[in-house]
Amino acid sequence: MAIRQGLLALLSRGPRYGYQLRAEFEESTGATWPLNIGQVYTTLARLERDGLVAPGEQDDQGRVVYAITEAGRAETERWFATPVAQTDRPRDELVIKLAMAVTAGTGVRPIIQAQRTATMGTLQRLTRARRASAEDPAQRLVLDSMIFQAEAEQRWLDHCEAVLAASPQTQERQA
The missing domain is CATH 1.10.10.10 (Winged helix-like DNA-binding domain superfamily/Winged helix DNA-binding domain)
Structure with missing residues:
Protein backbone atom coordinates (compact mmCIF):
# COMPACT_ATOMS: atom_id res chain seq x y z
CA MET A 1 0.00 0.00 0.00
CA THR A 87 -3.00 -5.61 -11.37
CA ASP A 88 -1.91 -3.83 -8.17
CA ARG A 89 -4.26 -0.92 -8.86
CA PRO A 90 -7.84 -0.98 -7.63
CA ARG A 91 -10.70 -1.85 -9.97
CA ASP A 92 -12.04 1.01 -12.04
CA GLU A 93 -15.62 1.63 -10.94
CA LEU A 94 -16.45 3.57 -14.09
CA VAL A 95 -15.45 0.64 -16.32
CA ILE A 96 -17.56 -1.73 -14.22
CA LYS A 97 -20.51 0.70 -14.23
CA LEU A 98 -20.51 1.03 -18.03
CA ALA A 99 -20.05 -2.71 -18.58
CA MET A 100 -22.96 -3.45 -16.24
CA ALA A 101 -25.15 -0.77 -17.87
CA VAL A 102 -24.51 -2.31 -21.31
CA THR A 103 -25.18 -5.80 -19.96
CA ALA A 104 -28.37 -4.69 -18.18
CA GLY A 105 -29.60 -2.86 -21.26
CA THR A 106 -29.65 0.47 -19.44
CA GLY A 107 -29.19 3.71 -21.34
CA VAL A 108 -25.42 4.15 -21.45
CA ARG A 109 -25.24 7.52 -23.21
CA PRO A 110 -26.56 9.50 -20.19
CA ILE A 111 -24.01 7.75 -17.98
CA ILE A 112 -21.21 8.64 -20.40
CA GLN A 113 -22.40 12.24 -20.67
CA ALA A 114 -22.65 12.68 -16.88
CA GLN A 115 -19.15 11.25 -16.49
CA ARG A 116 -17.78 13.43 -19.28
CA THR A 117 -19.16 16.54 -17.54
CA ALA A 118 -17.74 15.50 -14.17
CA THR A 119 -14.36 14.61 -15.67
CA MET A 120 -14.17 17.96 -17.47
CA GLY A 121 -14.85 19.74 -14.17
CA THR A 122 -12.12 17.68 -12.52
CA LEU A 123 -9.72 18.47 -15.35
CA GLN A 124 -10.36 22.20 -14.97
CA ARG A 125 -9.87 22.04 -11.18
CA LEU A 126 -6.63 20.07 -11.54
CA THR A 127 -5.30 22.46 -14.18
CA ARG A 128 -5.91 25.42 -11.86
CA ALA A 129 -4.22 23.57 -8.98
CA ARG A 130 -1.24 22.75 -11.21
CA ARG A 131 -0.77 26.41 -12.08
CA ALA A 132 -0.89 27.30 -8.39
CA SER A 133 1.72 24.71 -7.41
CA ALA A 134 4.15 25.04 -10.32
CA GLU A 135 7.11 25.57 -7.97
CA ASP A 136 6.84 22.21 -6.15
CA PRO A 137 8.02 19.35 -8.37
CA ALA A 138 6.38 16.62 -6.21
CA GLN A 139 3.00 18.32 -6.35
CA ARG A 140 3.44 19.01 -10.06
CA LEU A 141 4.11 15.34 -10.79
CA VAL A 142 1.03 14.24 -8.84
CA LEU A 143 -1.20 16.80 -10.50
CA ASP A 144 0.22 16.05 -13.97
CA SER A 145 -0.55 12.37 -13.43
CA MET A 146 -4.12 13.17 -12.43
CA ILE A 147 -4.54 15.50 -15.39
CA PHE A 148 -3.25 12.84 -17.80
CA GLN A 149 -5.65 10.30 -16.26
CA ALA A 150 -8.59 12.70 -16.68
CA GLU A 151 -7.61 13.37 -20.29
CA ALA A 152 -7.32 9.64 -20.93
CA GLU A 153 -10.74 9.12 -19.38
CA GLN A 154 -12.23 11.71 -21.76
CA ARG A 155 -10.66 9.90 -24.72
CA TRP A 156 -11.93 6.55 -23.40
CA LEU A 157 -15.46 7.95 -23.03
CA ASP A 158 -15.29 9.09 -26.68
CA HIS A 159 -14.19 5.57 -27.60
CA CYS A 160 -17.07 4.04 -25.60
CA GLU A 161 -19.58 6.14 -27.51
CA ALA A 162 -18.06 5.10 -30.83
CA VAL A 163 -18.04 1.40 -29.92
CA LEU A 164 -21.62 1.52 -28.67
CA ALA A 165 -22.80 3.44 -31.74
CA ALA A 166 -21.25 0.78 -33.99
CA SER A 167 -22.57 -2.18 -31.99
CA PRO A 168 -25.64 -3.88 -33.46
CA GLN A 169 -26.60 -5.12 -29.96
CA THR A 170 -26.63 -1.62 -28.51
CA GLN A 171 -28.51 -0.20 -31.50
CA GLU A 172 -31.23 -2.87 -31.07
CA ARG A 173 -31.70 -1.94 -27.39
CA GLN A 174 -32.04 1.74 -28.21
CA ALA A 175 -34.65 1.14 -30.92
Whole structure:
Protein backbone atom coordinates (compact mmCIF):
# COMPACT_ATOMS: atom_id res chain seq x y z
CA MET A 1 0.00 0.00 0.00
CA ALA A 2 1.38 3.39 -0.98
CA ILE A 3 0.59 5.10 2.34
CA ARG A 4 2.79 2.64 4.21
CA GLN A 5 5.69 3.11 1.82
CA GLY A 6 5.05 6.85 1.57
CA LEU A 7 5.43 7.24 5.32
CA LEU A 8 8.62 5.19 5.21
CA ALA A 9 9.97 7.39 2.43
CA LEU A 10 9.26 10.50 4.50
CA LEU A 11 10.91 8.94 7.54
CA SER A 12 14.00 8.18 5.46
CA ARG A 13 14.59 11.96 5.53
CA GLY A 14 14.72 11.90 9.35
CA PRO A 15 12.58 11.20 12.43
CA ARG A 16 9.05 12.62 12.44
CA TYR A 17 5.91 12.45 14.53
CA GLY A 18 2.49 11.59 13.11
CA TYR A 19 1.18 15.07 12.38
CA GLN A 20 4.41 15.98 10.57
CA LEU A 21 4.12 12.87 8.43
CA ARG A 22 0.50 13.64 7.58
CA ALA A 23 1.32 17.24 6.64
CA GLU A 24 4.35 16.26 4.53
CA PHE A 25 2.45 13.45 2.78
CA GLU A 26 -0.38 15.82 1.88
CA GLU A 27 2.06 18.53 0.81
CA SER A 28 3.99 16.10 -1.39
CA THR A 29 0.81 14.96 -3.12
CA GLY A 30 -0.61 18.45 -3.54
CA ALA A 31 -3.31 17.63 -0.96
CA THR A 32 -4.99 15.43 -3.57
CA TRP A 33 -4.87 12.43 -1.23
CA PRO A 34 -5.69 13.68 2.25
CA LEU A 35 -4.79 11.37 5.12
CA ASN A 36 -6.79 10.89 8.27
CA ILE A 37 -4.47 11.26 11.27
CA GLY A 38 -5.87 8.00 12.66
CA GLN A 39 -4.75 6.26 9.48
CA VAL A 40 -1.25 7.68 9.95
CA TYR A 41 -0.98 6.40 13.54
CA THR A 42 -2.50 3.02 12.64
CA THR A 43 0.04 2.68 9.84
CA LEU A 44 2.88 3.71 12.17
CA ALA A 45 1.76 1.05 14.67
CA ARG A 46 1.87 -1.59 11.93
CA LEU A 47 5.26 -0.37 10.73
CA GLU A 48 6.53 -0.62 14.31
CA ARG A 49 5.04 -4.11 14.67
CA ASP A 50 6.84 -5.13 11.45
CA GLY A 51 10.17 -3.68 12.66
CA LEU A 52 10.28 -0.99 9.97
CA VAL A 53 10.12 2.00 12.34
CA ALA A 54 11.05 2.54 15.95
CA PRO A 55 9.35 4.98 18.30
CA GLY A 56 11.44 7.42 20.28
CA GLU A 57 10.66 9.12 23.54
CA GLN A 58 7.71 11.45 23.88
CA ASP A 59 8.55 15.12 23.60
CA ASP A 60 7.32 17.72 26.11
CA GLN A 61 4.03 17.95 24.19
CA GLY A 62 3.44 14.20 24.36
CA ARG A 63 4.28 13.51 20.72
CA VAL A 64 6.17 10.34 19.85
CA VAL A 65 8.82 10.76 17.18
CA TYR A 66 9.31 7.77 14.88
CA ALA A 67 12.53 6.82 13.09
CA ILE A 68 13.01 4.42 10.22
CA THR A 69 14.99 1.25 10.92
CA GLU A 70 17.47 -0.46 8.59
CA ALA A 71 14.71 -2.93 7.66
CA GLY A 72 12.50 0.08 6.88
CA ARG A 73 15.19 1.58 4.65
CA ALA A 74 15.53 -1.74 2.81
CA GLU A 75 11.72 -1.90 2.38
CA THR A 76 11.70 1.66 1.00
CA GLU A 77 14.50 0.89 -1.45
CA ARG A 78 12.63 -2.25 -2.57
CA TRP A 79 9.45 -0.21 -3.08
CA PHE A 80 11.24 2.43 -5.17
CA ALA A 81 12.92 -0.28 -7.28
CA THR A 82 9.72 -2.28 -7.97
CA PRO A 83 7.45 -1.20 -10.84
CA VAL A 84 3.75 -0.86 -10.04
CA ALA A 85 1.83 -3.57 -11.88
CA GLN A 86 -1.52 -2.77 -13.44
CA THR A 87 -3.00 -5.61 -11.37
CA ASP A 88 -1.91 -3.83 -8.17
CA ARG A 89 -4.26 -0.92 -8.86
CA PRO A 90 -7.84 -0.98 -7.63
CA ARG A 91 -10.70 -1.85 -9.97
CA ASP A 92 -12.04 1.01 -12.04
CA GLU A 93 -15.62 1.63 -10.94
CA LEU A 94 -16.45 3.57 -14.09
CA VAL A 95 -15.45 0.64 -16.32
CA ILE A 96 -17.56 -1.73 -14.22
CA LYS A 97 -20.51 0.70 -14.23
CA LEU A 98 -20.51 1.03 -18.03
CA ALA A 99 -20.05 -2.71 -18.58
CA MET A 100 -22.96 -3.45 -16.24
CA ALA A 101 -25.15 -0.77 -17.87
CA VAL A 102 -24.51 -2.31 -21.31
CA THR A 103 -25.18 -5.80 -19.96
CA ALA A 104 -28.37 -4.69 -18.18
CA GLY A 105 -29.60 -2.86 -21.26
CA THR A 106 -29.65 0.47 -19.44
CA GLY A 107 -29.19 3.71 -21.34
CA VAL A 108 -25.42 4.15 -21.45
CA ARG A 109 -25.24 7.52 -23.21
CA PRO A 110 -26.56 9.50 -20.19
CA ILE A 111 -24.01 7.75 -17.98
CA ILE A 112 -21.21 8.64 -20.40
CA GLN A 113 -22.40 12.24 -20.67
CA ALA A 114 -22.65 12.68 -16.88
CA GLN A 115 -19.15 11.25 -16.49
CA ARG A 116 -17.78 13.43 -19.28
CA THR A 117 -19.16 16.54 -17.54
CA ALA A 118 -17.74 15.50 -14.17
CA THR A 119 -14.36 14.61 -15.67
CA MET A 120 -14.17 17.96 -17.47
CA GLY A 121 -14.85 19.74 -14.17
CA THR A 122 -12.12 17.68 -12.52
CA LEU A 123 -9.72 18.47 -15.35
CA GLN A 124 -10.36 22.20 -14.97
CA ARG A 125 -9.87 22.04 -11.18
CA LEU A 126 -6.63 20.07 -11.54
CA THR A 127 -5.30 22.46 -14.18
CA ARG A 128 -5.91 25.42 -11.86
CA ALA A 129 -4.22 23.57 -8.98
CA ARG A 130 -1.24 22.75 -11.21
CA ARG A 131 -0.77 26.41 -12.08
CA ALA A 132 -0.89 27.30 -8.39
CA SER A 133 1.72 24.71 -7.41
CA ALA A 134 4.15 25.04 -10.32
CA GLU A 135 7.11 25.57 -7.97
CA ASP A 136 6.84 22.21 -6.15
CA PRO A 137 8.02 19.35 -8.37
CA ALA A 138 6.38 16.62 -6.21
CA GLN A 139 3.00 18.32 -6.35
CA ARG A 140 3.44 19.01 -10.06
CA LEU A 141 4.11 15.34 -10.79
CA VAL A 142 1.03 14.24 -8.84
CA LEU A 143 -1.20 16.80 -10.50
CA ASP A 144 0.22 16.05 -13.97
CA SER A 145 -0.55 12.37 -13.43
CA MET A 146 -4.12 13.17 -12.43
CA ILE A 147 -4.54 15.50 -15.39
CA PHE A 148 -3.25 12.84 -17.80
CA GLN A 149 -5.65 10.30 -16.26
CA ALA A 150 -8.59 12.70 -16.68
CA GLU A 151 -7.61 13.37 -20.29
CA ALA A 152 -7.32 9.64 -20.93
CA GLU A 153 -10.74 9.12 -19.38
CA GLN A 154 -12.23 11.71 -21.76
CA ARG A 155 -10.66 9.90 -24.72
CA TRP A 156 -11.93 6.55 -23.40
CA LEU A 157 -15.46 7.95 -23.03
CA ASP A 158 -15.29 9.09 -26.68
CA HIS A 159 -14.19 5.57 -27.60
CA CYS A 160 -17.07 4.04 -25.60
CA GLU A 161 -19.58 6.14 -27.51
CA ALA A 162 -18.06 5.10 -30.83
CA VAL A 163 -18.04 1.40 -29.92
CA LEU A 164 -21.62 1.52 -28.67
CA ALA A 165 -22.80 3.44 -31.74
CA ALA A 166 -21.25 0.78 -33.99
CA SER A 167 -22.57 -2.18 -31.99
CA PRO A 168 -25.64 -3.88 -33.46
CA GLN A 169 -26.60 -5.12 -29.96
CA THR A 170 -26.63 -1.62 -28.51
CA GLN A 171 -28.51 -0.20 -31.50
CA GLU A 172 -31.23 -2.87 -31.07
CA ARG A 173 -31.70 -1.94 -27.39
CA GLN A 174 -32.04 1.74 -28.21
CA ALA A 175 -34.65 1.14 -30.92
